[in-house]
Amino acid sequence: MSEPNENRTDRDFDPEQAQSALRESIERVNDALATLDEAQKTREEIFELVVSV
Amino acid sequence: MSLPSVVVAPFSQESFFEALECPCAVSEVAANRRVSYLLDYLREIGAKTIVVEEEYVDGDYLDDYASFYVKCFEDYPKRCKRLHFFAVETSSAQFLQIVTNRAEGTITRAFADAYLGFVVARPLPKAVIGRTILKTYPSASGRRNYTCTKMYRANLFGLELQIESLAYQEQDRALAACATVALWACFQKDRDLFQSLSPTPATITRSANTVLEDARPFPSQGLKIEQICNAIAAVGLEPEVIEVKPGIPLVSLLYGYLQLGAPVLLVVRIPDVGLHALTLTGFSLNPGAVLLLEGADPGKTPPLVGLRIDEFYAHDDQVGPFSRLKVIPPTAVGQTVKFAGGWPNELTPVAIIIPLYTKIRLGYLEVLKWLWRLRGLISAISPGGSVEWDLFLMTSNRFKSLARAGEAQVPSTELEAILMKGHPRFVWRGVFKRDSNLVVELLVDTTAMTDSFPIYRLWWHDDAVKASVQQLLKAKAVETALNELLTVRFADFLRAA
Numbered sequence: 075m076s077e078p079n080e081n082r083t084d085r086d087f088d089p090e091q092a093q094s095a096l097r098e099s100i101e102r103v104n105d106a107l108a109t110l111d112e113a114q115k116t117r118e119e120i121f122e123l124v125v126s127v
Numbered sequence: 128m129s130l131p132s133v134v135v136a137p138f139s140q141e142s143f144f145e146a147l148e149c150p151c152a153v154s155e156v157a158a159n160r161r162v163s164y165l166l167d168y169l170r171e172i173g174a175k176t177i178v179v180e181e182e183y184v185d186g187d188y189l190d191d192y193a194s195f196y197v198k199c200f201e202d203y204p205k206r207c208k209r210l211h212f213f214a215v216e217t218s219s220a221q222f223l224q225i226v227t228n229r230a231e232g233t234i235t236r237a238f239a240d241a242y243l244g245f246v247v248a249r250p251l252p253k254a255v256i257g258r259t260i261l262k263t264y265p266s267a268s269g270r271r272n273y274t275c276t277k278m279y280r281a282n283l284f285g286l287e288l289q290i291e292s293l294a295y296q297e298q299d300r301a302l303a304a305c306a307t308v309a310l311w312a313c314f315q316k317d318r319d320l321f322q323s324l325s326p327t328p329a330t331i332t333r334s335a336n337t338v339l340e341d342a343r344p345f346p347s348q349g350l351k352i353e354q355i356c357n358a359i360a361a362v363g364l365e366p367e368v369i370e371v372k373p374g375i376p377l378v379s380l381l382y383g384y385l386q387l388g389a390p391v392l393l394v395v396r397i398p399d400v401g402l403h404a405l406t407l408t409g410f411s412l413n414p415g416a417v418l419l420l421e422g423a424d425p426g427k428t429p430p431l432v433g434l435r436i437d438e439f440y441a442h443d444d445q446v447g448p449f450s451r452l453k454v455i456p457p458t459a460v461g462q463t464v465k466f467a468g469g470w471p472n473e474l475t476p477v478a479i480i481i482p483l484y485t486k487i488r489l490g491y492l493e494v495l496k497w498l499w500r501l502r503g504l505i506s507a508i509s510p511g512g513s514v515e516w517d518l519f520l521m522t523s524n525r526f527k528s529l530a531r532a533g534e535a536q537v538p539s540t541e542l543e544a545i546l547m548k549g550h551p552r553f554v555w556r557g558v559f560k561r562d563s564n565l566v567v568e569l570l571v572d573t574t575a576m577t578d579s580f581p582i583y584r585l586w587w588h589d590d591a592v593k594a595s596v597q598q599l600l601k602a603k604a605v606e607t608a609l610n611e612l613l614t615v616r617f618a619d620f621l622r623a624a
Contacts (some may be wrong), residue, residue: 103500110374120368126401
């Protein structure tokens with residue numbers, strides 16, 4: 075259960091490296107949030123389904 | 128006046144079938160799938176003795192009787208039988224001594240402790256299995272979690288018995304189809320959790336049908352999901368409806384609600400059969416990962432606790448109580464998980480419906496978005512490892528109890544504030560672990576609005592990660608990026624945490 079792309083060290087703070095790492099994170103997070111936004115939409119047709127077995 | 132008739136016999140297939148016999152013939156009883164399931168189940172939990180109350184007034188059946196069966200031309204009895212099961216051998220004579228308080232106290236206590244629960248046998252053709260309350264399987268060193276159970280009491284001729292379980296019954300197809308009995312089981316537990324109503328099947332079907340439908344309510348032909356929602360609203364709860372899609376980490380989501388003890392109504396499609404509803408009552412949580420995928424794209428969704436779950440436990444009215452529902456992981460990204468259990472075909476999940484307390488407004492997926500922002504921050508600064516994110520509902524009182532007992536591993540610097548300050552009644556608890564070590568933990572206000580910032584407490588377990596986060600949060604050069612990743616409110620909150 076390892077996360078991808080988590081290979082940076084935190085010993086020395088380098089603003090440029092941090093900026094770049096954050097930009098990469100923003101891209102991944104935005105992608106994940108968009109997926110969740112889409113997943114949260116429940117279609118109207120779902121409410122019309124008949125559960126009958 | 129004659130005494131009520133009671134049968135005490137060693138538990139066996141013959142004694143069980145015989146007890147269920149009227150009005151079904153033994154051959155009909157044997158052909159009932161639920162009866163076969165219960166026979167195996169009772170054997171597995173160690174039933175040794177069956178005690179049959181020949182005349183029992185069951186409240187749920189009585190309401191069904193008054194709503195439907197009394198108006199049938201055929202003369203259906205209004206009383207049921209109740210079959211009790213014990214994990215010790217007892218003779219009729221000894222049983223009589225126990226109920227009349229002439230047995231030694233130790234014998235009576237041992238008999239009561241060996242109670243496994245009961246099955247109400249309805250005097251109906253086919254649908255003989257009425258309200259059934261049976262002990263769950265053992266926990267298997269904590270792997271099996273039957274979270275949606277409650278304490279039931281049974282009085283057998285004055286002898287007080289109790290059992291931790293969740294009530295089950297099979298559908299009768301007159302007053303209740305699968306959705307009605309699935310809701311009925313949910314509402315049993317919800318009453319304890321949320322102080323909501325716990326109506327009988329006939330009342331549930333009636334309230335569901337206040338939404339007009341093409342088919343007549345009785346005999347019940349099933350319910351639309353809209354009608355299921357209506358029945359939930361009628362008991363004073365809100366229906367949380369989630370359509371199952373590939374982007375959802377389905378197993379973790381189900382676990383997130385089940386951890387609170389809130390039963391989840393799962394709607395599945397069974398090929399060549401149709402849509403079926405069952406009540407999820409628990410899950411099997413393993414020490415290590417047992418799934419590679421759980422529906423969400425692992426490139427976008429970090430590992431969640433659901434990857435350690437291999438099966439759920441369901442009240443399936445056509446199979447039996449606490450039946451195993453094995454998780455079949457997707458074989459590729461873009462697919463959802465499926466389930467196997469009790470049916471010849473795989474079950475494809477279509478929708479999840481969770482009856483919830485009205486003030487639990489923030490759903491699992493909404494809270495997950497905040498966790499992913501935090502995950503984005505941590506992964507930008509900290510090295511990898513074997514990671515796991517966990518998110519689940521619980522009551523704040525339960526959290527306080529765990530914190531006081533030292534089981535929630537709250538740092539001493541946080542303990543006083545967590546115990547003494549006010550919390551919402553229900554909270555989402557988020558936990559991030561790396562290499563099995565706690566890194567960060569947070570509490571989320573379930574009463575918050577979707578657009579608000581709902582995290583109200585957060586504490587770090589890993590000082591090195593905390594120091595790196597604080598260093599980054601103070602760096603002016605990355606402030607814009609941080610605000611974009613976290614939002615301004617979350618960034619400010621973390622600076623103060």
